[in-house]
Amino acid sequence: MGSKFDFIVDELQQLKDSGLYNQIRTIESAQGAWLVVDGTRVLNLCSNNYLGLANQPELKEAAKKALEEFGVGPGAVRSIAGTMSLHLELEKALAGFKHVEDTLSYQSGLCANLGTIATLVGREDAIFSDELNHASIIDGVRLTRANRFVYPHRDAKGLREVLEKEGKSARRKLIITDGVFSMDGDLAPLPELVEVAEEYEAILMVDDAHGEGVLGDHGRGLVDHFGLQGRVDIEMGTMSKAFGVVGGYIAGRKELTEYLRQRARTHLFSSAVTPPDVAACIAAVKLLESSDELVKKLWANARYFKEGMKSLGFDTGYSETPITPVMLGDASLARSFSKRLFEEKIFAMALGYPTVPMGKARIRVMISATHTHEDLDFALNVFERVGKELKVL
Numbered sequence: 001m002g003s004k005f006d007f008i009v010d011e012l013q014q015l016k017d018s019g020l021y022n023q024i025r026t027i028e029s030a031q032g033a034w035l036v037v038d039g040t041r042v043l044n045l046c047s048n049n050y051l052g053l054a055n056q057p058e059l060k061e062a063a064k065k066a067l068e069e070f071g072v073g074p075g076a077v078r079s080i081a082g083t084m085s086l087h088l089e090l091e092k093a094l095a096g097f098k099h100v101e102d103t104l105s106y107q108s109g110l111c112a113n114l115g116t117i118a119t120l121v122g123r124e125d126a127i128f129s130d131e132l133n134h135a136s137i138i139d140g141v142r143l144t145r146a147n148r149f150v151y152p153h154r155d156a157k158g159l160r161e162v163l164e165k166e167g168k169s170a171r172r173k174l175i176i177t178d179g180v181f182s183m184d185g186d187l188a189p190l191p192e193l194v195e196v197a198e199e200y201e202a203i204l205m206v207d208d209a210h211g212e213g214v215l216g217d218h219g220r221g222l223v224d225h226f227g228l229q230g231r232v233d234i235e236m237g238t239m240s241k242a243f244g245v246v247g248g249y250i251a252g253r254k255e256l257t258e259y260l261r262q263r264a265r266t267h268l269f270s271s272a273v274t275p276p277d278v279a280a281c282i283a284a285v286k287l288l289e290s291s292d293e294l295v296k297k298l299w300a301n302a303r304y305f306k307e308g309m310k311s312l313g314f315d316t317g318y319s320e321t322p323i324t325p326v327m328l329g330d331a332s333l334a335r336s337f338s339k340r341l342f343e344e345k346i347f348a349m350a351l352g353y354p355t356v357p358m359g360k361a362r363i364r365v366m367i368s369a370t371h372t373h374e375d376l377d378f379a380l381n382v383f384e385r386v387g388k389e390l391k392v393l
């Protein structure tokens with residue numbers, strides 16, 4: 001007789017057979033340009049720690065101080081007894097950084113998306129979502145009972161057509177897009193989206209997870225990059241990427257954050273971020289306010305690496321940011337490539353379906369401000385060697 005879990009065993013086998021099984025590696029050191037992974041020292045080309053803040057001394061000091069003063073746990077959900085003065089300090093610092101009236105911090109970017117989207121729209125409303133939006137947006141949309149319409153990737157004209165056709169009867173309309181698309185590094189056409197949103201009186205929400213700390217003045221994000229302050233209704237962000245810690249937030253008008261504090265289920269029903277984490281987040285925001293040196297270093301590194309890869313003959317897609325996809329197509333090829341890179345002391349993950357569309361497997365290289373030119377030259381040499389060996393070049 002079979003077991004109840006035979007279907008799981010079968011599906012796991014299918015993943016392995018099709019090259020889609022994700023062998024998750026273990027990091028045994030702090031985040032930085034080099035890591036110890038599964039016992040081997042390797043060049044880190046796959047973390048979202050864009051600015052190197054995950055192991056930055058000022059952030060660690062702030063976390064230690066908060067640990068001594070506030071302890072390790074928040075004790076409750078934010079809305080019952082878990083809102084500490086530190087959470088409010090972070091929200092104030094973020095509001096200043098993003099030039100908005102207010103922010104609401106969440107436990108993660110995923111919680112920010114789920115909680116916010118599901119609170120803002122309901123059965124009588126309509127959501128218009130870019131076809132390549134992040135999974136946390138897709139899941140947020142699934143939590144609502146609103147009508148959903150997916151518009152073609154980065155296509156403001158396509159969005160306008162869908163809004164014209166489907167938006168008329170909706171009580172409220174929510175347009176939602178990734179700011180930087182995390183798998184390809186391309187940008188949402190925000191100026192055009194703002195115009196469409198204003199014309200159709202739709203709420204516009206941007207997921208700036210990969211924009212903040214990277215784009216705009218001092219890394220204030222995509223809205224700042226395009227000079228659209230005050231014209232994007234909701235910015236969602238995460239503290240887990242360029243800010244180097246963990247957590248998420250929503251930035252916008254006071255009535256928005258006030259409403260989410262009352263209604264967003266991820267805010268109401270899951271405990272707050274811990275005091276040391278929040279203190280480290282505050283230190284990260286202050287650091288970015290005071291200097292854009294790391295943001296500039298990140299961009300200089302990204303340009304250097306991308307130009308090097310292009311001149312070697314790699315297809316690096318349409319990235320407009322430090323995210324550098326190395327397009328390989330076939331999932332097994334991407335896995336073999338990543339495996340060979342690891343043997344040559346480079347940690348760069350292969351991404352396949354369902355993280356990216358079928359047939360668009362790739363190695364996604366994440367450049368950071370912590371890399372030296374020597375590191376990047378080392379990476380370029382290895383990519384060239386492995387590329388030739390696997391007949392990609």
Ligand SMILES: Cc1ncc(COP(=O)(O)O)c(C=O)c1O
Pocket residue numbers: 108109110111113134136178180182207209210238239240247248
């Ligand atoms: C575009 C985008 N949105 C949201 C998230 C979720 O952020 P977090 O890791 O803080 O939950 C991520 C990160 O995985 C992301 O890339």
